[in-house]
Amino acid sequence: MAMPAQVYDAWDSIDVDIFDPKLYEACRRPMAEAETMPPWCYTSDAFYRREVETIFMKIWNFVGRTDQLPNPGDYTSFDFAGVPVVILRNRAGEVRAFANTCRHRGAQLLEGDGNCRAIQCPYHGWTYGLDGSLTGAPDMEETKGFDRADYGLIPVRLETWASFMFINFDPDAGPLKDFIGDLDGMLTSHEMEDMVTTRRVVFPIDCNWKIFVENAMEAYHIPMVHGGSISKHKAKKKRESSQAVDGEFVYLYTEQAGSRALMPGDTGFPEIETLDAKAGAGSYYPLIYPSTMFCCTSDCMWYLEVHPKGPHKMDLIHGAVFPKKTVERDDFDEVVKKYYGRWDQTAMEDNTISEIQQRGINSPLARPGRLSFMEPLVHTIDNWVLDRVLGEDTPAGRGIRE
Ligand code: FES
Ligand SMILES: [Fe+2]
Secondary structure, eight states: OOOOGGGGTOTTTSSOOTTOGGGGHHHHSOGGGOBOOOGGGGTOHHHHHHHIIIIITTSOEEEEEGGGOOSTTEEEEEEETTEEEEEEEOTTSOEEEEESBOTTTOOBOOOSEEEOSSEEOTTTOOEEOTTSOEEEOTTOTTSTTOOGGGOOOOEEEEEEETTEEEEESOTTOOOHHHHHTTHHHHHGGGOGGGEEEEEEEEEEESSOHHHHHHHHTOSTTHHHHTTTTGGGOOOOSOEEEEEOSSSSEEEEEEEOSSOTTSOTTOOOSOOOTTOOHHHHTEEEEEEETTTEEEEEOSSOEEEEEEEEEETTEEEEEEEEEEEHHHHTSTTHHHHHHHHHHHHHHHHHHHHHHHHHHHHHHTSTTOOOOBOOTTOHHHHHHHHHHHHHHTTOOOGGGSSOOO
């Protein structure tokens, strides 16, 4: 690919339009002819800001499960793509999301996770009910025309599917149901709405969010990166990677016996009884665009929740989710250690290689590469991103170009 050489020197400080579609012609070709994304897509602040604007501010972003907040007053707060958000369960038992920003002079209200009877701003003490309404504002009686009803917390759209919570910053976005599409039917037999989150671990990673996602959705790296862990899993020949007919996701499906959540040779919990024939014969690995990965195997599911933090930074939240019946077993705490051990090991392997890739791609001498037939979803994901970042989101211009 003939690229303007100076683009590599300092993407953000020179006069090259990195959003010119011509620079991406080689990525847009069918996979066997395509090049990988230009390196600045993983390093440039301007590219990252465009992704936030055209992707993360527009789509349904996955942010955990409702069972993390079992009681009224339970809350979780975090920054998503630079926006401080709080999710809390109100007295009516509903889970709602709000901007985590005070309506007085804007202080951040809550930090981390916890339980509260009301939300009190740490700055001047304005107080909000669990429904987001402003219930107390000291010394405001001389402020003309001030009505507390006008100063409730700013709501953020939150919808749930199978107890998974998604937020959307775009008031005009379609419903979550349409975004999820066929994924619902594909995973129904796992009965995930009745599962329990038993552990959430946050891994800060020094890499661009796409580097992590591309890695998670290809099996090409498994012999090298997971040589000492899961590479010995015996998969039958049948591997499927496919784009959804309806819904914003792609998935991998691997046919094999037993749980993919264990190290090869380990035994763990019984299989989920309700699995349909296909779910019982293998594991599904859907990627809900652009960065949420579920892994649904024979005895549990786990998820990879990605919070982008800038061009070179992200948080991975690894969630472990088991059927209620399994969690109630007397031996759960003991046996689950095998699962946590396997996940921690492979997360460490994937996170480390993602940081190694980022360090190489930061180089002014990095250049676009080529793709193996083993990594079709890297090409699909990158083109999905380009459709949005370049504003070419047309039905004919989307997805796998083959
Ligand atoms: S900024 Fe919150 S009460 Fe003043
Ligand atoms: Fe991996």
